[in-house]
Amino acid sequence: ININSSNMMALAPNNSNKRETVCIFGTGDFGRALGHKMIQCGYPVVYGSRSTQTSNLIPKDAEVLSHAEAAQKSAIIIIAIQRQHYNFLTPLAEILRGKVVVDISNNLKLNQYPESNAEYLAQLLPGARVVKAFNTVSAWALQSGALDASRQVFVCGDDMEAKQMVMNIVRALGLTPLDQGSLLAAQEIENYPLQLFPMWKFPIFLSLGLAAFFFFYCLALDVIYTYIYENNNFSFFIAITIPNRVCPVMALLLLGLVYLPGVLAAIIQLYRGTKYRRFPDWLDKWMLCRKQLGLIALAFASLHAVFTLVSPIRSFVKWRTSKAIISQALNNKTEPLDITNAWLSDSYLALGILGFFFFVLVGITSLPSVSNSVNWREFRFVQSKLGYVTLILCTAHTLIYGGKWFLSPSAYKWYLPNIYMLSLVVPCTVLVVKFVLIFPCVDKPLTQIRQGWERNPKYSE
Numbered sequence: 281i282n283i284n285s286s287n288m289m290a291l292a293p294n295n296s297n298k299r300e301t302v303c304i305f306g307t308g309d310f311g312r313a314l315g316h317k318m319i320q321c322g323y324p325v326v327y328g329s330r331s332t333q334t335s336n337l338i339p340k341d342a343e344v345l346s347h348a349e350a351a352q353k354s355a356i357i358i359i360a361i362q363r364q365h366y367n368f369l370t371p372l373a374e375i376l377r378g379k380v381v382v383d384i385s386n387n388l389k390l391n392q393y394p395e396s397n398a399e400y401l402a403q404l405l406p407g408a409r410v411v412k413a414f415n416t417v418s419a420w421a422l423q424s425g426a427l428d429a430s431r432q433v434f435v436c437g438d439d440m441e442a443k444q445m446v447m448n449i450v451r452a453l454g455l456t457p458l459d460q461g462s463l464l465a466a467q468e469i470e471n472y473p474l475q476l477f478p479m480w481k482f483p484i485f486l487s488l489g490l491a492a493f494f495f496f497y498c499l500a501l502d503v504i505y506t507y508i509y510e511n512n513n514f515s516f517f518i519a520i521t522i523p524n525r526v527c528p529v530m531a532l533l534l535l536g537l538v539y540l541p542g543v544l545a546a547i548i549q550l551y552r553g554t555k556y557r558r559f560p561d562w563l564d565k566w567m568l569c570r571k572q573l574g575l576i577a578l579a580f581a582s583l584h585a586v587f588t589l590v591s592p593i594r595s596f597v598k599w600r601t602s603k604a605i606i607s608q609a610l611n612n613k614t615e616p617l618d619i620t621n622a623w624l625s626d627s628y629l630a631l632g633i634l635g636f637f638f639f640v641l642v643g644i645t646s647l648p649s650v651s652n653s654v655n656w657r658e659f660r661f662v663q664s665k666l667g668y669v670t671l672i673l674c675t676a677h678t679l680i681y682g683g684k685w686f687l688s689p690s691a692y693k694w695y696l697p698n699i700y701m702l703s704l705v706v707p708c709t710v711l712v713v714k715f716v717l718i719f720p721c722v723d724k725p726l727t728q729i730r731q732g733w734e735r736n737p738k739y740s741e
């Protein structure tokens with residue numbers, strides 16, 4: 281009866297201004313941070329600890345008692361103790377019967393134990409109403425009140441009423457509870473804080489690998505080759521020249537890789553004549569990390585823009601320019617302006633500037649704050665149409681930059697193509713296939729397939 285009446289109070293917090301006492305087991309970092317926050321929000325806090333001596337670290341308005349005494353003072357007990365020490369709770373099972381016991385623990389590794397910590401706690405205390413909560417909030421965020429993302433508190437548990445009580449506390453602390461369902465969800469919730477940018481892993485490793493490959497490729501052709509055959513020491517190219525070759529190549533290649541899975545998916549759907557069969561796993565995964573690939577591509581493009589801007593103040597460039605002027609003066613002749621070259625160079629720069637502008641625009645719309653404020657159709661329009669405009673502009677920028685050397689044998693040191701030629705393979709393939717895909721005779725069946733039409737329906741009427 282006692283327990284029920286105290287639960288009723290928590291369920292109807294507006295009936296009285298006085299908040300219900302909360303008990304926290306463990307006076308460690310998290311227990312103290314949570315207790316401090318709760319006291320600030322008006323909850324009387326009582327700690328259950330192995331030692332009842334208070335220290336000045338413990339919030340001064342809190343009481344520190346033995347575990348058994350503390351548990352009797354409250355209907356909610358928060359266990360701020362590592363899982364490996366949970367067995368000390370077994371003798372307290374009777375006292376904790378019927379109480380709301382909150383598991384906030386995390387593990388050090390993904391799927392470290394066969395069952396989640398919360399389920400393990402429920403097994404140890406069969407009479408308790410176990411709720412999982414707070415594990416994704418760090419002690420630091422609780423104390424500093426910073427970090428928007430960590431305002432979300434995932435809550436799960438089998439007892440609806442117990443879950444509501446915990447969610448009320450979460451709300452009172454100024455945090456946002458997210459009901460994740462039954463205690464079965466605890467495993468997943470415990471894995472959240474252990475995940476380190478899951479969607480970023482593949483794009484980051486891929487771009488690091490490719491960037492390293494292109495860097496050494498350039499090093500071989502621009503520094504080692506010139507050293508061996510022309511006896512020039514261009515080792516300082518490592519600082520700006522080579523990075524400024526690798527960055528645009530990476531930006532264009534990764535941008536191509538953002539749009540390649542889309543055209544591959546279209547080809548697969550056309551070939552199969554249905555959209556009701558799953559794509560291969562690798563294609564699914566690839567599609568899911570397109571945003572990350574695009575943002576990394578944008579980072580490389582931005583670096584390329586900055587590297588290009590510093591070009592006039594580089595001593596190598598100044599030396600090369602003055603050498604050309606002096607040699608003209610010594611030979612007493614001036615070279616006439618080459619209009620074709622001027623056109624090529626200006627249009628190559630203009631395409632680069634426009635390409636970068638659209639690149640940034642597409643990047644901005646992928647920010648959650650922006651993408652949340654446009655509807656699905658607008659988002660698709662920007663990401664797909666403007667994305668293709670970016671791809672076309674950047675590919676044209678690269679083609680005009682290097683096109684004139686495609687047929688010149690001197691561009692192939694050691695019979696190897698220059699890296700900007702390599703970077704064109706993926707974007708050109710994507711653009712050519714996309715061009716074919718927009719022809720009405722291909723586009724029509726594809727649109728029909730995407731609306732659910734099947735060439736060989738499995739379930740015919």
Ligand code: NAP
Nearest residue numbers: 306307308309310329330360361362365385386415418419
């Ligand atoms: P901690 O600083 O090591 O504190 C753990 C507390 O557990 C100790 O202060 C101690 O309190 C008690 N304890 C230790 N050994 C015990 C034993 N054998 N028997 C009974 N009680 C024992 O750890 P913490 O950082 O506060 O983390 C506590 C729990 O919160 C962990 O499960 C962790 O995964 C979770 N968590 C922590 C954070 C964070 O940012 N720190 C964030 C989310 C979740 P007494 O001396 O008072 O008995």
